[in-house]
Amino acid sequence: MGLKQKTADLKKRMREAVKGGGTKAIEKQKAIGKKTARERILAILDPKSFHEYDMFVKHAGTDFNMDKKFLPGDGVITGTGTISGHPVCIYAQDFTVAGGSLGWAHAKKITKIMDHAMKLKIPIIGINDSGGARIQEGVNALAGYGEIFYRNTQASGVIPQISVILGPCAGGAVYSPALTDFVFVVDGVSKMFITGPEVIKTVLGEEISMEDLGGAKVHSEITGNAHFYAESEEECFYQIKELVSFIPWNNEIKATPYPKKSPKTRKFNIPDIIPADPRQPYDVRHIVKAITDDSEFFEIQELFAANIVIGFGRISGQTVGFVANQPLVLAGVLDVDSSDKAARFIRYCDSFNIPLVTLVDLPGYLPGVDQEHAGVIRHGAKLLYAYSEATVPKITVIMRKAYGGGYIAMCSAHLRADFVCAWPTAEIAVMGPEGAANIIFRNEIKNAENPEEMRKQKVKEYKNKFANPYVAAAYGYVDAVIEPYETRKFIVHALEVSDHKDIIGPKKKHGIPPF
Amino acid sequence: MENIKEKPVETKRHSYKSLLVENIKYRTHLTKKYINRSLYKPVDEKMIHVFIPGTIVKIFVKKGKKVNEGERLLVFEAMKMNNDILSPVDGVVESVNVKVGDKVTKQQIIIELK
Numbered sequence: 001m002g003l004k005q006k007t008a009d010l011k012k013r014m015r016e017a018v019k020g021g022g023t024k025a026i027e028k029q030k031a032i033g034k035k036t037a038r039e040r041i042l043a044i045l046d047p048k049s050f051h052e053y054d055m056f057v058k059h060a061g062t063d064f065n066m067d068k069k070f071l072p073g074d075g076v077i078t079g080t081g082t083i084s085g086h087p088v089c090i091y092a093q094d095f096t097v098a099g100g101s102l103g104w105a106h107a108k109k110i111t112k113i114m115d116h117a118m119k120l121k122i123p124i125i126g127i128n129d130s131g132g133a134r135i136q137e138g139v140n141a142l143a144g145y146g147e148i149f150y151r152n153t154q155a156s157g158v159i160p161q162i163s164v165i166l167g168p169c170a171g172g173a174v175y176s177p178a179l180t181d182f183v184f185v186v187d188g189v190s191k192m193f194i195t196g197p198e199v200i201k202t203v204l205g206e207e208i209s210m211e212d213l214g215g216a217k218v219h220s221e222i223t224g225n226a227h228f229y230a231e232s233e234e235e236c237f238y239q240i241k242e243l244v245s246f247i248p249w250n251n252e253i254k255a256t257p258y259p260k261k262s263p264k265t266r267k268f269n270i271p272d273i274i275p276a277d278p279r280q281p282y283d284v285r286h287i288v289k290a291i292t293d294d295s296e297f298f299e300i301q302e303l304f305a306a307n308i309v310i311g312f313g314r315i316s317g318q319t320v321g322f323v324a325n326q327p328l329v330l331a332g333v334l335d336v337d338s339s340d341k342a343a344r345f346i347r348y349c350d351s352f353n354i355p356l357v358t359l360v361d362l363p364g365y366l367p368g369v370d371q372e373h374a375g376v377i378r379h380g381a382k383l384l385y386a387y388s389e390a391t392v393p394k395i396t397v398i399m400r401k402a403y404g405g406g407y408i409a410m411c412s413a414h415l416r417a418d419f420v421c422a423w424p425t426a427e428i429a430v431m432g433p434e435g436a437a438n439i440i441f442r443n444e445i446k447n448a449e450n451p452e453e454m455r456k457q458k459v460k461e462y463k464n465k466f467a468n469p470y471v472a473a474a475y476g477y478v479d480a481v482i483e484p485y486e487t488r489k490f491i492v493h494a495l496e497v498s499d500h501k502d503i504i505g506p507k508k509k510h511g512i513p514p515f
Numbered sequence: 516m517e518n519i520k521e522k523p524v525e526t527k528r529h530s531y532k533s534l535l536v537e538n539i540k541y542r543t544h545l546t547k548k549y550i551n552r553s554l555y556k557p558v559d560e561k562m563i564h565v566f567i568p569g570t571i572v573k574i575f576v577k578k579g580k581k582v583n584e585g586e587r588l589l590v591f592e593a594m595k596m597n598n599d600i601l602s603p604v605d606g607v608v609e610s611v612n613v614k615v616g617d618k619v620t621k622q623q624i625i626i627e628l629k
Contacts, residue, residue, distance in 0.1 A: 204568050205568040205569075205618070206568065221547070279539060279540060279541050279542060281541070306546060328543060329543060329544050329546060330545060330546060330549060331536060331543040337548070363541060364537055367536065369555035370552045370553065404537075431537055432536070432537045433539075438538065
């Protein structure tokens with residue numbers, strides 16, 4: 001065979017592989033509004049940047065006549081490419097090939113590209129669309145999952161790991177996304193659960209649809225398993241590209257800087273946004289936008305535990321992680337879900353050299369038996385742990401209320417915030433004036449001729465004396481009291497001077513956070 | 516120049532609820548999860564209920580029978596297992612709300628003691 005024939009043979013083999021599960025299977029995939037694995041990769045990556053590897057890998061099944069079957073690429077496409085110039089490793093499970101089921105060779109392809117990402121120190125993106133373990137391969141399929149989980153854990157905090165759920169992802173398979181940093185879901189397409197509706201029905205007699213059990217909305221709103229919710233695959237791909245622009249390639253470098261831009265202060269003017277009465281709500285995301293470059297804010301887990309807001313923005317072109325109480329939802333209280341949400345984000349930012357800006361305005365913790373019984377003690381402790389442990393630059397802005405335990409938890413000076421500023425509207429106190437006055441002046445109120453009148457008077461007295469930033473400032477717990485419009489200037493400067501911040505903690509293998 | 520055209524942020528004033536934290540009433544939105552949270556009910560040990568759905572296989576007691584703590588009241592099949600339901604306290608059976616073969620749902624009260 002000459003070169004010409006050999007080239008023709010290669011082309012034929014490639015055509016076979018690219019066909020995936022064949023026209024019929026592809027039609028089926030499209031009929032339910034899903035893109036094919038290859039289309040997805042090409043849509044996420046820069047044009048012409050995708051390089052595929054292991055196209056000719058053969059599956060390893062020998063039992064149940066599997067050796068007679070040809071599974072192109074063994075149901076997963078792997079390779080490298082770029083997103084807006086940022087290098088990434090990527091893999092996509094191909095549902096058209098044996099339902100995207102995971103066999104030994106399929107897993108081997110995934111672990112190989114993961115190892116690659118670790119060596120090259122670049123992000124890994126995994127697109128999940130699989131019916132689960134390839135039962136015919138038995139225990140080797142399980143081994144495959146285990147190898148992936150181990151690598152997810154090793155890679156955690158070293159390279160960014162992104163999971164995109166674009167189809168079913170059930171049983172053990174869900175644990176790979178769960179171990180990664182960010183999970184993307186699409187309405188009507190993504191389905192994640194440990195035990196599916198059928199099992200639940202036969203064993204427990206409870207009837208529930210796949211969508212209600214583990215659809216995109218459920219994981220974005222209720223469980224918190226997903227970080228980004230999209231209405232369509234296109235929207236999802238756009239979100240992935242956005243995210244990649246904000247994060248560094250690995251834990252040894254910083255995120256790529258962007259050109260500096262000013263916030264749109266006409267639209268987002270702090271004095272217009274924030275009511276002086278601490279009981280009145282506002283959208284804290286507008287405050288974030290009043291601070292960030294071009295008033296851009298990329299929110300994470302928007303629908304889950306909305307009483308705390310987390311996400312990325314840029315200040316002077318540098319990526320910053322924002323954590324902010326949201327008075328618009330549940331008055332911005334801390335609770336089980338919001339503590340968990342913020343703590344994980346703080347650890348992400350700390351791992352990847354992203355400075356943290358904390359905007360404080362909270363009444364405290366959410367009261368209730370359900371909260372106590374759900375373990376608000378140990379979940380709340382995660383937030384203290386994450387802030388205390390973080391060594392990236394930490395800047396705290398106390399806007400209005402900062403009462404009690406909530407004040408400590410929201411990156412106070414005591415948890416080693418590097419810079420704490422407060423607005424004149426800040427109220428830093430051991431508890432809200434009403435509660436404090438009731439305790440301190442209990443006897444005066446009880447013995448007064450008109451207890452209600454006395455109570456009001458004492459609350460007012462307490463408010464005048466303690467509901468301000470100056471008591472904390474007098475002890476040096478607040479570094480500066482600033483006018484709200486100076487906030488960006490304060491943060492810009494704080495970031496400038498803390499660029500070389502270096503803290504070496506006590507020697508240990510790792511801590512034991514209240515997981 | 517584009518900035519000038521943009522309107523200041525509008526604050527919606529409708530549909531706020533109030534939330535009480537440390538005697539202070541805050542105006543805010545509530546989440547679905549918060550509204551749907553299950554409210555605490557004290558546990559009444561004398562109301563015997565099942566934790567998972569299943570089928571009643573055998574019943575050992577009748578109304579008026581005296582039972583001791585730990586005594587078998589009935590057998591109930593769930594998760595492909597036969598589960599013995601034992602009396603958590605000494606008492607007298609006030610009523611048996613199920614019969615053999617009945618399918619029961621989660622949290623359903625099957626026997627009442629007094």
